[in-house]
Amino acid sequence: MIPASVDDAVGEVALRSIDEEWMKPSALDAAQQQRLRAAFEQVLAAQPPGSVPAHRLEFRKSRIGPNAFALPGGTIVMTDELVTLVDGDAAVIAGVLAHELGHVRHRDGMRMLIQASAVGVLASVVVGDFNSLLATVPVVLGQSAYSRDAERRADAESVRLLRDAGLSPAVMVTFFEKIAKEQGEHRLGIAIASHPADEERIRFFREAAAQRQR
Numbered sequence: 772m773i774p775a776s777v778d779d780a781v782g783e784v785a786l787r788s789i790d791e792e793w794m795k796p797s798a799l800d801a802a803q804q805q806r807l808r809a810a811f812e813q814v815l816a817a818q819p820p821g822s823v824p825a826h827r828l829e830f831r832k833s834r835i836g837p838n839a840f841a842l843p844g845g846t847i848v849m850t851d852e853l854v855t856l857v858d859g860d861a862a863v864i865a866g867v868l869a870h871e872l873g874h875v876r877h878r879d880g881m882r883m884l885i886q887a888s889a890v891g892v893l894a895s896v897v898v899g900d901f902n903s904l905l906a907t908v909p910v911v912l913g914q915s916a917y918s919r920d921a922e923r924r925a926d927a928e929s930v931r932l933l934r935d936a937g938l939s940p941a942v943m944v945t946f947f948e949k950i951a952k953e954q955g956e957h958r959l960g961i962a963i964a965s966h967p968a969d970e971e972r973i974r975f976f977r978e979a980a981a982q983r984q985r
């Protein structure tokens with residue numbers, strides 16, 4: 772019932788608030804950013820035309836350490852610290868971005884917001900005024916985490932996109948092993964590294980990597 776334009780507005784409000792609290796402009800040079808964007812688009816090029824949700828990749832220097840997250844409306848933020856942690860490995864970074872794209876595809880940020888403020892959302896839909904909903908965005912996206920199911924779905928998306936592009940899901944095992952030792956100064960609920968990856972999650976990627984390509 773919520774129009775896509777509301778997702779965009781929510782994403783903008785969220786990014787502004789996250790930028791104010793935790794982010795600085797990226798220190799990655801333009802060529803490095805371009806290389807990583809191109810590598811991700813190359814992965815997505817293996818998908819059927821029109822099947823990839825609209826998205827926009829932003830780099831930021833952060834106080835949340837190596838991390839990445841997706842916002843409603845399709846903005847995906849990756850921190851410089853994550854790029855450094857994986858030595859700029861484009862395949863690992865594409866795997867993380869593919870996970871975030873899964874959250875975009877399923878509108879997980881909006882789902883969480885709606886669950887956290889159900890009555891307010893209903894009122895917003897009825898009167899067509901989403902300002903009170905927008906006011907809750909920074910708190911909800913900052914403190915809440917996606918459901919286990921949402922994370923599983925995003926992990927599955929990562930495996931699917933990597934495989935379709937001829938890359939091994941093993942890159943995500945590398946990612947979670949590296950990230951396990953890192954913690955930022957602050958935690959952002961919706962971000963990929965803000966909750967330690969459990970055994971089950973790492974096993975999922977390890978088994979996916981062991982399966983033969985279709």
Ligand SMILES: [Zn+2]
Pocket residue numbers: 870874917922925961962963
């Ligand atoms: Zn996630």
